[in-house]
Amino acid sequence: MSLPQLSESTEMYLKAMVELGLSNVVSIGRLAERLNVTPVSANEMVRRLGDQGLLTHTPYKGVSLTDRGREAACDVVRRQRLWEVFLYEHLHIEWAKLYELACSLEHATAPEVTEALAAFLGDPKFCPRGNPIPAADGSFQPLDGRPLSTASVGETVEVLAINATTTDVLKYLQERGILPGQTIRVLEAAPLQGPLTLKVGEKEVALGLSLAEFVIVKK
Amino acid sequence: MSLPQLSESTEMYLKAMVELGLSNVVSIGRLAERLNVTPVSANEMVRRLGDQGLLTHTPYKGVSLTDRGREAACDVVRRQRLWEVFLYEHLHIEWAKLYELACSLEHATAPEVTEALAAFLGDPKFCPRGNPIPAADGSFQPLDGRPLSTASVGETVEVLAINATTTDVLKYLQERGILPGQTIRVLEAAPLQGPLTLKVGEKEVALGLSLAEFVIVKK
DNA sequence: TGGAATAATAAGGTTAACCATAACATTTTG
DNA sequence: CAAAATGTTATGGTTAACCTTATTATTCCA
Structure with a gap:
């Protein structure tokens, strides 16, 4: 059961893998970007995690978690x-x-x-950002949602979760009312990867596509 | 106010300084022992902390905290x-x-x-080991006690706090009923740094001198 | 006062996790 | 299909906080 103690850095890589989609093949570039390290460093580190059997790397394709990696990653995300x-x-x-x-x-x-905390909190199923909390037994039901960036003009959607992690991005979204539970209507999508124009509550909000990727809405 | 972010290792050294007596001059050997590093390493590290202005080191005498060091150390101990x-x-x-x-x-x-936690807990003044918790403003009233190892035969004392940190030592003391609030009578002190024989509640307990140092009793 | 214990210093080694730069490989796209 | 973008590998460098071994300095105590 208990894994051989992961370093803080290792945990960050595992967590990033879950946040970028538990079962996705993730490119090293994306990983590097999310972790704020250079692609070269991410490459190195991915080799190390590969050696530990936590993930597999197919050159030029990307990285995905092994079963062991998934288990460890869920544990990290649970604590988080x-x-x-x-x-x-x-x-x-x-x-x-x-x-x-x-x-x-x-x-x-x-x-x-971790387990005493879970009990204290009454075994919550979601974090305040709307993301599901993996269970103690390692089981994890990812949200059935998609990024707001994939919504089409005219659609009305409900925000399930915010997948961002940095305080500034979270603050930016919060200030615009983009929070779990909110209903959003897509009024317009500017061409050339331009921003979306949204109706959030009473307000109109322009949101860049890369920010819209952090907003997970109901399918 | 906010110090330039201390490393984990730095925090351990500061905390050890408080635990070995906030205002004492502590030998590098004692420090090394408590932190489980070699004296050479402790020496190096003490030089580094000295460079940061957190403590002063008088060769062949020992180490003591500067004002800045004391402030930082109290903060660490408060969180702990x-x-x-x-x-x-x-x-x-x-x-x-x-x-x-x-x-x-x-x-x-x-x-x-830290501050939200303190408020949540109702600003407690003591930890479960009986040690005082430094206040948010940095003020700190050390216990007015002395180690059980300095008690004389025949004395009856009350345990104020346990100053040990490792789980095994704490467990050992707990199993023998040596906990804050307990009244202890010193029945005998063996010669040549031998163990104390104590009356703890109904039981007779033999306790090595170095363990008795961790038990702080009322003056 | 002299030897034991303790402390300091020097020199060199290790590890994890980063960095940069450069060269090369593959994939994507216009 | 060729160029641009992306990914890989190689080489070498950095930092913090340890380690060992060995030498030298100081202090304590009998």
Whole structure:
């Protein structure tokens, strides 16, 4: 059961894999971008994680988690999201900062603390950003949603979750009312990868496509 | 106010300085022992902390905290002990494991989390091991106690706090009923640094001198 | 006062996780 | 299909915080 103790860096790579789609093949470039390291560094690190049997890398194609990697990754994500719940519901920490603050705690959390925390919180199923929390047994039901960036003009959709992690992006979305539960209508999509124009509540909001990728809406 | 971000290792050295007596001059050997590193490593590290202005080192005498170091150290200890309270009172984690588990969390705790946690816990003044929790403003009132190892035969004392940190030592003491609040009578002290014989509750307990150093009793 | 214990310093080694630059391979796209 | 974009590999460099071994300095104590 207990894996041979993963480094903080390893955990970040695993978490990124889940956040970029648990079962997707992810390019090293995307991984590098999300983790804010150079592609060369990500390459190196991916080789290391590969050696540990946590993921497989098909050159020029991308990376995907092994079964062991998936298990470890879910555990990391579980800790991350449980802490988000705690920080939000009990410590009343600002929504946009949850990810960042929970992230540091996550790496420092022993299994017995994770489970005691889950019990304390009443086994929550979702984090405040709307993302599902993997169960203690490793089972994980990803959201059945798609990025807002793929919505067509005229569609009305409901926000399920925000997949962003950095405080500034989260703050930006929050300020525009783009939060889980919100209903959004796509008014216009500018050509050439231009921004979307959205109706969010009473307001009209322009949102760049790359930001819209972080907004997961109901299928 | 906010210091330039201390490394985990730095925090451990600062914390050890507080635990070995906030205002004491501590030998590098003692420091090395408590931190489980070689004296050579501790020496190196002390030089680095000295360069950062956190402590001063008088060769062949020992190390003591500067004002800045004391402030930083109290902050670290505050976080440590607040987490101990949380883990104990809300997550019902085993008493002997509190230090170790809180220690990891401590390093990962941002100032706003610390203060929100303190508020959540109701600004506790003591950790479950009986040690005082430094206040948010940096003020810190060390216990007015002394190690049980300095008690004389025939004395009856009350345990104020346990200053040990490792799970095995804490478990050992707990199993023998040596916990904050307990009253202890010193029945005998063997010669040549031999063990103390104690009356703890109904039981007679033999306790090595080095373990008795971890038990802080009322003056 | 002299030897033991303790402390300091020097020199060199290790590890994880990054970095840059450059050369080369493959894939995508216009 | 060729050029641009993306990915890979090689080489060498950095940092923090340890390690070992060996030498030298100081302090303590009997």
